[in-house]
Amino acid sequence: MHAPHGMVATAGPPRLFVLRIAIVFCAPMLVNGIALPFFPIWLNTLSMTDWEIGVVLAVPMVVRVFTAPIAGMIADRIGDRASVLVWSGAMSLATAIALLSTEHFWPVLILYTLQGIVYAPYLPITDAIALSGVRRWHFDYSRMRFWGSLAFIVSTMIGGWLAGIFGGAMVLPAMTVGFITTVMAAFIAPRIGKPRRASPISALPVAPTGLAGQMDVQLMMLGAALVNASHGMFYAFSAILWGAEGFSGTEIGLLFSVGVAAEVLFFIVSARLCRRFSLWTMIVFGSAVAMFRWVAFPHDLGFFGYFALQSLHAFTFAAIHVGVQGRIIERLAEEKEASTQGLYFFYNGIFMALTTFLSGYLFAWYGIDGFYAMSVVAALGLVLVLLARSIQPQRMESGGNTNEPS
Structure with a gap:
């Protein structure tokens, strides 16, 4: 098997690369499957106000x-990225253990923020x-x-069963057990040496050179990030x-799980869908569905x-x-990919933190009706996406027509 053009071929991949990476992917998802649905429930057992719950969930997102x-x-500059996984897993486990004996707002906020910092890169x-592995060995x-x-x-379903008991x-x-698995998985992660290309998250959250002139890309990312952020009150x-x-x-575990399952199914069939529908159609349709999702959520369904509403996560x-x-692939050169992805990561994180913080006030004031405000956020995102589509250049440098059919 030959290396892709412009890359230097290496000796073979580490033994059982695919299996080992699959295991490493499972470990943080065991944590997320508990934390995403059920951590707010634990905060609620501490008799925190809705505002305090919003703050505890939002501050780590900003940081x-x-x-x-x-x-x-x-991670990109040291000898091997996998070493960062060991550090991240171990420090996250330490904060999880510390949280076991914590009950009050400020200690919880500080420890959960520290956990967000050290766990974020995993x-x-x-x-x-x-x-x-995909680039070097075509996995x-x-x-x-x-x-x-x-x-x-699986983690969410088990968490739901445990929550019922x-x-x-x-x-x-349960989160602590999950973090133990992240430490164990970090030690079996493949060691592949120093990376040849920067990680997307290693780009500082500033616009890459030349992106300011590609306003359609900026508006698209801002709009999509707003639609993603409209999920803040839901989480x-x-x-x-x-x-x-x-x-x-x-x-509750099943309702969270079906959203992820729908997401996975969409990814599986996405290649076929891309042959039938334009990329703009996917973005616009997903944004419109998000508006509907949050308008429908407050009703007694x-x-x-x-x-059924959770299944719409495949689109939203x-x-x-x-x-x-x-x-992004169509509009930007490969050398700008990492910095552009870093900027998109920044937009998503900031907007999600903002809506999560505001959701504490909205829930305290309006209860479930606060979800109508999330539909407004999604609508703002849709407006920016439509504006981005309207100002896209007629032709890309390669000469291809970018005015795609909707």
Whole structure:
């Protein structure tokens, strides 16, 4: 097998590369499968106000937007990226253990923020190692990444079962077990030496040279980031709301799992969809569906209604993600890829932190009706996406027509 043009061929890949990376992907997803749905429930058991819950969830998002690129640069400059995984997993485990004996707002805020800082680079660095395997040895990325999504679903379902038995008390012990697996997985991660290309998160959150002149790309990323951020109130308060409506822990876990499953299914068929629909169609349609999703959420839908609504995550996240990544590839040179992805990471992190913070106030003032505000956020994102499509250049440098059919 020959190396891609412009790259130097290496000796063979590390032994069992695909299997080892698949395991490494599973470890952080075991943590996320507990933390994303159920950590707000644990915060609620501490009798925190809605505003305090919003702050605890939002502050780490802001901080890690700035610290993750630093970790990425360190990972790119040391001998092997996998060493950062060991550090990240061990420090995250230490903060998880410290949280076990913490109950008050300020200590929880400080420790959870520290956890956000040290845990932030784990999954992106795993992604970077996997992508190096794709470039050097032509491995199939989806075969490795799929197992992480499956681990998230399994973790969420187990978390829901445990929540039904132990309530919010199960959250921190389950997260701690998950962090133990991140440390163990870090030691089996393939060592492939110093990277040839920078990790996307290692780019500082500033616009790469020349991107300011490509306003359609900037507006597209800003719009897509706003639509992604419209999920902020859902991640912060949906599990609390569903619990108050009488849904069991298993049902809550299933509702979160079906969203991830729909996302995975979309990624599986995305290549076929891209042959039938333009990338702009995917982004615009996903943004419009997000508006509908948050308008419908406050209504009494029952379990099966929310199950159907959760399936729309395939469009409100996956379709937009595929569309944005495809447009970045079409519009930007390869040497600008890392810095552009870093900028997109920055936009997503800042907007998600802002909506999560505001959701604390919205939930305190309006309860479930606060989700209408998230539909407004998605609408703003859709406006920017449509504006981006309208100002895209008639032709790219390669001569291809970029005015795609909708």
